Amino acid sequence: MRKVLIVDDSLSMRQMVSFTLRQGGFDVLEAGHGQEALDKLRSAVVDLIITDLNMPVMDGITLIRNLRAQPAMKSKPILMLTTEGLAAKKEQGKAAGATGWIVKPFDPDKLLATLAKVLP
Amino acid sequence: MKIDLTQFRQTFLQESVEQIATMESGLLALRSTPDDAEILNAVFRSAHSIKGGAGSVGLEALARFTHGLENLLDRLRSREMALNEEIVALLLASIDVLRTLLAAEPQAELTDEARHLAERIEALAETPMQTQVEREAGQDGQDSDEAPIALYRIEFRPDREIFSSGTNPIVLLRNLAELGDVSVSELHAENLPPLAELDPEHCWLGWTIEMASSRSEEELREVFEFVEHLAEISIRRMEPAASASVDEIAPAQGVRAEAPAAPPGGSAPVAKARATPARPGSESTSIRVATEKVDRLIDLVGELVIAHVMTAQMVEKFTPDCLPKLRESVAAMERNTRELHERVMAVRMLPVGTLFQRYTRTVYDIAQATGKQIRLEMSGEDTEIDKSMLEQLGDPLTHLIRNAADHGIESPEARIAAGKPAEGTISLRAFHRSGRVVIEVSEDGGGIDPALVRARAIERGLIVPDALLSDEQVRMLIFEPGFSTRTEVSEFSGRGVGLDVVLQNVRQLNGSVSVSSETGCGATVTIELPLTLAILEGLLVRVADRTLVLPLLSVVETVSPRAGQIQRVAEQGDVVVIRNESIPLLQLRRYLGLASRAETDAAARSLIVVVEAGHKKIGLVVDELLGQQQVVVKSLERHLRKIDGLMGATILGDGCVAPIVDVACLANMNFYALEAGFRDLRHDVHAPGSTKISSPSGEKGESANAVV
Secondary structure, three states: OOEEEEEOOOHHHHHHHHHHHHHOOOEEEEEOOHHHHHHHHHHOOOOEEEEEOOOOOOOHHHHHHHHHOOHHHOOOOEEEEEEOOOHHHHHHHHHHOOOEEEEEOOOHHHHHHHHHHHOO | OOOOOHHHHHHHHHHHHHHHHHHHHHHHHHHHOOOOHHHHHHHHHHHHHHHHHHHHOOOHHHHHHHHHHHHHHHHHHOOOOOOOHHHHHHHHHHHHHHHHHHHOOOOOOOOHHHHHHHHHHHHHHOOOOOOHHHHHHOOOOOOOOOOOOEEEEEEEEEOHHHHHHOOOHHHHHHHHHOOOEEEEEEEEOOOOOOHHHOOOOOOOOEEEEEEEEOOOHHHHHHHOHHHOOOEEEEEEEEOOOOOOOOOOOOOOOOOOOOOOOOOOOOHHHHHHHOOOOOOOOOOOOOOOOOHHHHHHHHHHHHHHHHHHHHHHHHHHOOOHHHHHHHHHHHHHHHHHHHHHHHHHHHHOEEEOHHHHHHHHHHHHHHHHHHOOEEEEEEEOOOOEEEHHHHHHHHHHHHHHHHHHHHHHOOOHHHHHHOOOOOEEEEEEEEEEEOOEEEEEEEEOOOOOOHHHHHHHHHHOOOOOOOOOOOHHHHHHHHHOOOOOOOOOOEOOOEOOOOHHHHHHHHHHOOOEEEEEEEOOOEEEEEEEEEOOOOEEEEEEEEEOOEEEEEEHHHEEEEEOOOOOOEEEEOOOEEEEEEOOEEEEEEEHHHHOOOOOHHHHHHHHHOEEEEEEEOOEEEEEEEOEEEEEEEEEOEOOOOOOOOOOOEEEEEEOOOOOEEEEEOHHHHHOOOHHHHHHHHHHHHHHOOOOOOOOOOOOOOOOOOOOOOOO
16 A cells, blocks of 8 residues: 655644545555654655645755655655645745645545656 | 545644634734744744635635735735734734634634725735635636547656656656547657766656647646646647647646636535534544653553563462562552553643633733733743643633733823832743642732722622621632622623632632732732542541541641640630641541441540641541552542532442542531531431432441431
8 A cells, every 4th residue: 555644733634634545545644744754754665745834843845855865755756735825835845846736725636636646 | 536524624623723822822922022933933834724724624714714814924924014013903803703713603604894804914915815706716617528639749858857856757648648548659868878877867858749638738738737847848739630730839838727726526515515513612522642642651551461461370370489479560560550540641631821821812902902001921831730620720710810900900000100110910820839730810900908808798798797807818708709899890800700700610620719919019819729630649547437538638647636635615616736726626427427426525536637728727537547549539429419528439449439528628617517517417417408328338327418
């Protein structure tokens, strides 16, 4: 089963994404912020990462940069969760190496479709 | 597949309450430090989270309202705008709207007032608020079953760096192929360097695809949505008859419609179709627990299982020389159990800071409305207290804070005239004192004048004009129902109801309230509470043939009185004199109806346990001390009526039920009257209102106000 790490400081958002992913047949790992994500990734292998951008401790942009600097994570698909209207953030995410994005509030079907779009 | 996310509404609502509290305390803090980027970021993040979640769980009005708020906060955060008092007031007002929206029915629309506020925020943020209608309008029908099939020629030349975004071009080609029938695919490998020079982390290839598809060009372009900045992409529609002249459509013209977030068929309508039965916010209670706490619990359970297995093995192959080892492993189990117990209780503990936060706003509102200058100081926010107690403390503290701000703190003019700084201070402190949690609300205002309170109480008929009361007792009268020293009714402190609620609520939590004040210098109301209601360290005592539990925290000492140490004082009954202090005595045997007066006198040489509640000490006469152990408090009220003097019962190791003595209640009784009343009580036991419990052993066959 393919595994996805969802990084978001909002519990409800994590729950919603996790639920959607499980419905879609994915195994899910959760982290509350960038640092926790890095910690989890030390011991777990995932196929894809979905991350929020605005988070305490370590934000999503820093997380993406951090991951892209790791050899094993160089080509891992990373999707950012963004709200519309914050185009600048999206550009920053792209520049940091995000593979794509999901707009919040998200439509579950569209979320799964987006995953299919980037997963090998 | 339609996935319904409205089931997460409850979590979302709960989380949003916290987010709103963060926003509110952040905004209030920003008034004094408007440049604190950290706080502004936190406020923004909260608005951002609420907005992000609201749409997904089907709370459209909330999502719309937060949208404008988020934009405004973003502009503040990026320093495009400066925060001023007007904006703070506006943002605080919108926090009230958010609260209302959270408490409202999911489908509720914005009130006119809220809409007006949204418009003002929008005007400030200068970014038009996208309405749901517009968003839905942007979503054009994607049913393209009947769309004519067109022939497309797609050129896809990724940048060398495309791998750095985690994009796999083959995946994109595969996705593209799923949208139609690929007739030609051409690989461009002309840039591929010799193997020795090839950097495998760069992309050297490109593709040209020709395909027939019923999809629109936009849909094909969407395949490349994420790589538009990382590739040259051109999509051309070829004439059906493979006509020679082809209109080239410029690539990346921004034709792609901004993907709408929640299309009409999405989660929102599902939410509407499902009539959610209960109101949000009142459905269930849950506790969020730090992962470390849970991990430790799991560790402990693990250790307990190991200890149990070891013990079981020893019992299985028991020989007498195993006994020391068996003792050891039972002791290990006991340690584990005790720690597990403590940790599980700790799960229910929350820092009082979560409650304190909201009062910054309370004080701000009162100060704004009354023209007073008030500062709220807090300390001990990390002090932890049982979750259910924390919830029940909310109202009493609100009353106290309001009272302090509204009645305690004087107007700036009056303060200056009294030689005090114009700004008044209310302090809210929490700390632990001898195993209890103490919460203090103090203000440096005018104080509580006993003479005024007394006059008012007489006028209200609460006391008789010549009542003999100490200043402290007089001040406690402000907690009596129907007491109010202010003639005009204020918006904030209500109509003289309120403070009596404080006392009632705190007593329900087995706590006590006291008040101290110096006229002209302010007042302090002190609430003392047990750490938790569910468990206590108990001293087990024997009274006649019954075992009782005394809360160990209230036990001061135990004495076996010498002759002459017990004296009978007129109008007061028996007292025991310890180090020149006369402490009233209560014969538990008699109080519990276990012995006649003659028997009691015969047992006068038994032990006295001195207990303390508030500042009052009493001596309880018992027959024997049995030991000390942790007991789980079980409420009696589910089975019986509330019995004065008992706070509950527990089940001992041998399965017996032992009542737990409510020391605070006993200390507040008038013993003399009690002693005098014993005889009457005996005749009164079957009267309505008294509790009759038949003796479990049945041998006494008598009953009193509380037979155990």
